Amino acid sequence: MIVYVRFNSSHGFPLEVDEGASVAGLKEAVGRLRGVQPDQLRVIFAGRELHSDSTLQACDLSERSTVHVVLPPPTPARLSELVLQRRLVGGMGSLTRLDLSASRLPATSTGLAVVLEADVPDAEDVPMQTDLKPHSSFYVYCKTVCRAVQPGKLRVRCRTCRQGTLTLSRGPSCWDDVLVQGRIHGVCQARGCEGRVAEFYFKCAVHPTCDEDTSVALDLIMANVRHVPCIACTDVLSPVLVSQCVERHVICLDCFHLYCVTRLNERQFIHDPAVGYSLPCAAGCPDSLIKELHHFRVLGDDQYERYQRYAAEECLLQMGGVLCPAPGCGAGLLPDQGQRRVQCERGDGLGCGFVFCRACMEEYHEGECRSTARPPGGAAQGRGYVLDEGAAMCARWDRASLETIEETTRPCPKCRVPVEKNGGCMHMVCPRAQCKFEWCWLCRIEWNRECMGNHWFG
Numbered sequence: 001m002i003v004y005v006r007f008n009s010s011h012g013f014p015l016e017v018d019e020g021a022s023v024a025g026l027k028e029a030v031g032r033l034r035g036v037q038p039d040q041l042r043v044i045f046a047g048r049e050l051h052s053d054s055t056l057q058a059c060d061l062s063e064r065s066t067v068h069v070v071l072p073p074p075t076p077a078r079l080s081e082l083v084l085q086r087r088l089v090g091g092m093g094s095l096t097r098l099d100l101s102a103s104r105l106p107a108t109s110t111g112l113a114v115v116l117e118a119d120v121p122d123a124e125d126v127p128m129q130t131d132l133k134p135h136s137s138f139y140v141y142c143k144t145v146c147r148a149v150q151p152g153k154l155r156v157r158c159r160t161c162r163q164g165t166l167t168l169s170r171g172p173s174c175w176d177d178v179l180v181q182g183r184i185h186g187v188c189q190a191r192g193c194e195g196r197v198a199e200f201y202f203k204c205a206v207h208p209t210c211d212e213d214t215s216v217a218l219d220l221i222m223a224n225v226r227h228v229p230c231i232a233c234t235d236v237l238s239p240v241l242v243s244q245c246v247e248r249h250v251i252c253l254d255c256f257h258l259y260c261v262t263r264l265n266e267r268q269f270i271h272d273p274a275v276g277y278s279l280p281c282a283a284g285c286p287d288s289l290i291k292e293l294h295h296f297r298v299l300g301d302d303q304y305e306r307y308q309r310y311a312a313e314e315c316l317l318q319m320g321g322v323l324c325p326a327p328g329c330g331a332g333l334l335p336d337q338g339q340r341r342v343q344c345e346r347g348d349g350l351g352c353g354f355v356f357c358r359a360c361m362e363e364y365h366e367g368e369c370r371s372t373a374r375p376p377g378g379a380a381q382g383r384g385y386v387l388d389e390g391a392a393m394c395a396r397w398d399r400a401s402l403e404t405i406e407e408t409t410r411p412c413p414k415c416r417v418p419v420e421k422n423g424g425c426m427h428m429v430c431p432r433a434q435c436k437f438e439w440c441w442l443c444r445i446e447w448n449r450e451c452m453g454n455h456w457f458g
Helices: 023-034 075-088 122-130 175-179 252-264 292-298 301-318 389-408 449-455
Strands: 001-008 015-016 042-045 066-070 137-142 148-158 166-168 186-188 198-204 238-241 250-252 270-272 277-279 340-343 354-357 409-411 419-420 428-429 438-440
Touching: 001 023, 015 023, 023 042, 023 066, 075 252, 137 198, 148 166, 148 186, 175 198, 238 252, 250 252, 250 277, 252 292, 252 301, 277 292, 277 301, 292 301
Parallel strands: 001 066
Antiparallel strands: 001 015, 042 066, 137 148, 148 198, 166 186, 238 250, 270 277, 340 354, 409 419, 428 438
């Protein structure tokens, strides 16, 4: 197998070792290449110093992993710190297989999902607990190569020199230890560095990565080691997303994708000032908004782009802005309060120059707003004008598209978001989760008993 060795924080070089090789063998190989006695070297990987009598596989050091081999100058004070640290972290397990779910998912559930709890198993649970099939403890969004949700691995480096030569004083035991800076300290063994603060980060475990190739931790996605059925399809799949609600409902990633797409099509995402554009638990549990918005990357690139656009529109509308009603534009504008005449300014490739009335979202006009009907188009008038047949066909097509848009969409009278009508009665409900205004398609006013009696169905 190939491992990458960084000697005293230099650029890494590949080193071929046997799969069953020991750490002592790795030290001997590096010592021969660098002209150093092997017993003077220390091998650091994932926040801990590896013992010479351990094998690389036992240390969870897989193919193409990067290890740091250092020759630290042991001053008396520094040496005492290292001796104490070895006692504290001698039995610390691999960072890749840690269970950090306890702090985000407290074990107070009486509902479906009791996932990854550390309590003592019952006798009937023993076969499941003794299953040694390997699984990933972390899942990340790989934003460079895969651009998808993938198994991840947790790594640590010194906050001062940003090298992986820091050995931890203790291993992380919860998500806050990893995501909140400065909670865990250690000793950096790089030459000339006196760093003490640990900095955790995640990498994609599917492909080789460089130091800068980091991924986003998805703390709600985990392996379904308890075989809990999905709340939607009832299948037992892995990995799953575990909501932060009291019931800790479990939903498989396929159903979560369908849940997100459906809510996005209906504009049912919720804009929270602290969290952003998010969704609650699929079961509708209170206080369960997803806080890490990268979970919505399961939508895929195209749908996620639409998600971002809707999020920007929702933020703009809550700030008192408007969206340009011109077909094909939709640019966000922030006119002054009380300003009726609004122009979609051109600039930086945005804006179309359309001038419209803020009250009715139609072309700007003087006087009271009224329903305007465009005059039917006629033949081109004027002498000496030659009409290209292809251009005429495009013009007819564009005209038909515009008429279709005008017939099937109208802005919500309250928030001005375009609403499409594709059949059904005249009773409309704004799809925006923050609006939900009920109005009449014909009258364009709030739905009332007169609308109900006169033209509910046209």
